[in-house]
Amino acid sequence: MARELLGKVLVRDGGKLRLAARIVEVEAYLGQNDPASHSAVGKTARTAVLFGPPGYAYVYFIYGNHYCLNVSCEPEGKAGGVLFRGLEPLAGIEEMARARRILLQGPRDLPRLTSGPGRLAEAFGITRARDNGCDLTSPKSGLWIGDDGFPPGKIEITPRIGISKATDRRLRYILAGNPFVSGRKTPARD
DNA sequence: ATATCGATTATCT
């Protein structure tokens, strides 16, 4: 699912405004067999969506600061999801900048809008109260995933970021060379 | 360019 989601488009519809951004970086979390997954400990009120049917938004709050967006990916009863980590803005850039409360200095500054899971959630106004449990497969939802036929190109696979367990598993999928992938541009050597 | 640290709260042990 992580591989399939790359190149698709996350859309926020609300009133007359539409936000759209291409998915360029995601991570897979495998459920009860994956120690890094929120669902590793079993079903709780917080993680219920991950155990529900596929295609629904799992939104969690972390570090007292940030929301992050996942989509559930396994049949009902089995946990598993994909975390959205990086988006390339396509429409509604002004609105995203306002939601992020930043002033864009130029085109090179665009990644500050949606590069990183907390950033993209803020740019799209995603909160747990508003979006957890939303059907991401339906354009009738305020938040959904569309397909404009964009060819994803070369895909790179790396270990996941920001976790302390199962750090060796390669479950992070990115569009090679895309500037909206999160993390440092020149990674430390060795 | 890299490293360190504080913010701030829902969730689980």
Add this chain to the structure above:
DNA sequence: GATAATCGATATG
């Protein structure tokens, strides 16, 4: 009571 699927500011080279 500890921790976390992060970010931005600050310090240092």
